[in-house]
Amino acid sequence: MKKLINDVDNILTESLDGFTAAHADIVTLGEGGLFVRRKTPKPGKVALISGGGSGHEPLHAGFIGHGMLDAACPGQVFTSPTPDQMLAAAQAVNTGAGVLFIVKNYSGDMMNFQMAAEMVDCDNETVIVNDDVAVENSTYTTGRRGVAGTLIVEKIVGAAAERGDSLEQLKALGDAVNKATASMGVALTSCTVPAAGKPTFQIGPDEMEMGVGIHGEPGRRRVKLASADDIAAELTGAILKDLSLKAGQEVILLVNGFGGTPLMELYLMVNSVRKILGDHGLKVARFLTGPYVTSLEMAGCSVTVTAADAATLALWDAPVHTPALRWGV
Amino acid sequence: MKKLINDVDNILTESLDGFTAAHADIVTLGEGGLFVRRKTPKPGKVALISGGGSGHEPLHAGFIGHGMLDAACPGQVFTSPTPDQMLAAAQAVNTGAGVLFIVKNYSGDMMNFQMAAEMVDCDNETVIVNDDVAVENSTYTTGRRGVAGTLIVEKIVGAAAERGDSLEQLKALGDAVNKATASMGVALTSCTVPAAGKPTFQIGPDEMEMGVGIHGEPGRRRVKLASADDIAAELTGAILKDLSLKAGQEVILLVNGFGGTPLMELYLMVNSVRKILGDHGLKVARFLTGPYVTSLEMAGCSVTVTAADAATLALWDAPVHTPALRWGV
Structure with missing residues (x-):
């Protein structure tokens, strides 16, 4: 460790x-x-x-x-x-x-x-x-x-x-x-809980855990690593199936890193996901990208979509002054 | 990869x-x-x-x-x-x-x-x-x-x-x-440049690269992994030797993650470094902690110290509105 x-x-x-x-x-x-x-x-x-x-x-x-x-x-x-x-x-x-x-x-x-x-x-x-x-x-x-x-x-x-x-x-x-709000994530590597001293789960060099939890707990299935576009399609597809949004709906998009994935890859995922949302007639009104809800050093990311009307967006935009999220002040 | x-x-x-x-x-x-x-x-x-x-x-x-x-x-x-x-x-x-x-x-x-x-x-x-x-x-x-x-x-x-x-x-x-301003970093793992497809350097499971560069290039020496306090002492010691600050000096402290190290560990490093700076009579006037200057997914961190007078601190505090750093607006 x-x-x-x-x-x-x-x-x-x-x-x-x-x-x-x-x-x-x-x-x-x-x-x-x-x-x-x-x-x-x-x-x-x-x-x-x-x-x-x-x-x-x-x-x-x-x-x-x-x-x-x-x-x-x-x-x-x-x-x-x-x-x-x-x-x-x-x-x-x-x-x-x-x-x-x-x-x-x-x-x-x-x-x-x-x-x-x-x-x-x-x-x-x-x-x-x-x-x-x-x-x-x-x-x-x-x-x-x-x-x-x-x-x-x-x-x-x-x-x-x-x-x-x-x-x-x-x-x-x-x-x-x-x-x-609906989310789904994918892990490329495990995290290691300090007290355990070894990785929470074993995963092959060409595998990913689709639907992983934020403690490294199992998701839907263990599959071969796919392209960012394919991963984005599966995550976003599951989210949209759950939310059942109408075309024209405004959404907040959070592409969240689990701790071990570089920002460069997260923005690449943003690019993949926003295209899919656009294809469904949805408008990404606000973006947030970064390691905000992490799983120690796990590599991977999650996608979160929140349907938001004007009142909700106004609350999202309202001033916030915290260690990790800050705007308007 | x-x-x-x-x-x-x-x-x-x-x-x-x-x-x-x-x-x-x-x-x-x-x-x-x-x-x-x-x-x-x-x-x-x-x-x-x-x-x-x-x-x-x-x-x-x-x-x-x-x-x-x-x-x-x-x-x-x-x-x-x-x-x-x-x-x-x-x-x-x-x-x-x-x-x-x-x-x-x-x-x-x-x-x-x-x-x-x-x-x-x-x-x-x-x-x-x-x-x-x-x-x-x-x-x-x-x-x-x-x-x-x-x-x-x-x-x-x-x-x-x-x-x-x-x-x-x-x-x-x-x-x-x-x-x-002076900085020094340590790597616990390598990064992998996408076009190369394999880790930039090999490092043992119990080793760290002390003084690593932000491309994974060699530092001062390859040594056994040490405690956070010992790492903080070596990094901060080298920085203070370079800067030759007088007791009472105010400083900006940046504890920077290289991309693969959890925020929890970075704040633990903040705790180690601030004690050392305090022992030298220095006052940490401003803190910044997070993955700001990364090396893809490399695990590790760097410590940066900037000696700052009141005018410099005022410029540090001035409003900034960028994707990664934002305050005052």
Whole structure:
């Protein structure tokens, strides 16, 4: 295992120390290191809290700040955070308007966030993200997995929270954006969880895992490596089948790198996918390209499409000031 | 070779098509695809032009826009662009105040930018970036290599150009920032140039290349993989030896990923490096962390330190609106 680390047991702590030092203008480490929180809470605003296993950086702590999350609870690598983390985060960032939890649909995350939701003594709602159309009921999940579409839910709901929407409005908006969002990914190589010390899965030099999850869990099928155009056609085809969009629909397109794929290849994928979307009469109104929801050093990418009307695009465009996503400020 | 591509011969073209489509609000592909340019030129402003081999994305085209570059000339992967590219870019973006070329110190780039500088029929100056303290006179270079510090030169000089500094002022500022900047990197794995189809260098499962260049060219020595703290000590030690800073000096710290190293590890390196800088009495005034000057999918990172006074920090903080770096707008 080749990683820039000191001690496998301290990776998360040391990385969070570096992260919070580098972004001390935006974020603060919560008490006991249980969570990362927005430095300056906004009184009267519904607090948005997300979290999950680490190893997907910049998700989630990289999206804390003005116009996005108020706190994130990082678990160990690919391991759910615990209910006490979410509880501490909620107590720290609730300013009276309640808390919205945004949770990726994995069994461990779901169970622990649900326990926290029952224990926390303030109004709260939960938005479950399950945008991955690749498979149902996979290794860590009942139902569909939550993947890169989580970023889109967090950005759009975060903007609505910042302008003062109520907890009920945000819950409804989050559910609607999740429903309008679909993703699918492909892996060319495995990732290596530090504590395991060896690759999560074996894959041949000419193979790819089509429909891979963001923990390297199995997708639809193991096949021979194909061209970018063919990969784009399969990913985008599955997404469009799920969303059933009409010609003329505007969409947000996220081509997300899993951590080990160069930006040059991601933009090449953007080129392939945008042509397919155009052939279906869809208009890509906004693009986002880069390693935003990663799987450690896994090579590969995912495609996410969100159907967006003018109001949704306005929320996407609203100012955001976080470590990993920033515009308008 | 596992890459998200269609045809090795078309990687650059297809990637640029995706890039310019995704960022059509900021950039435009120049005539004949020879360069990428800022969509809206600013009359009376000195035009900043950079370029070099591709494979280092987001450098350079990702840094085109308000407050940074006016054009970038991408060569094939790890191959210098040609003089006609720089000439076409200069003719397209010069608005009468002249052109400043920002060139990384590699023999091919130097020769071709020099030819363009002699051919272009407007006032022009060249800033040569040679921030890499690892080695002198390496594979593609006479003198020191230009690496991730190029980003810092482009940002600071770009801000000064945006406010209206003259060509002579910008040339002097660029030389000064380059002199105040030092970098060194380490690779844990090789990259694979698409046209070659195999790794640029062989490296054992327990080895690292200390002082590696951004094309995978050799550094100081091949050694056993060390802890993040030990790596940070060697990189930062070499940088501080070069810069000879006094206690109390403010610095900009860039921890740059080469393309295959997760953000989690980069922030862990930030944590190691900031402690060392603190032990030397230096104050990290600004942090930047991420894959900004990459070597395709190479695992590893570089550390860059720039000594910065208040005026330099103000230029660093000035609004920038490019595909890869954005704040204040």
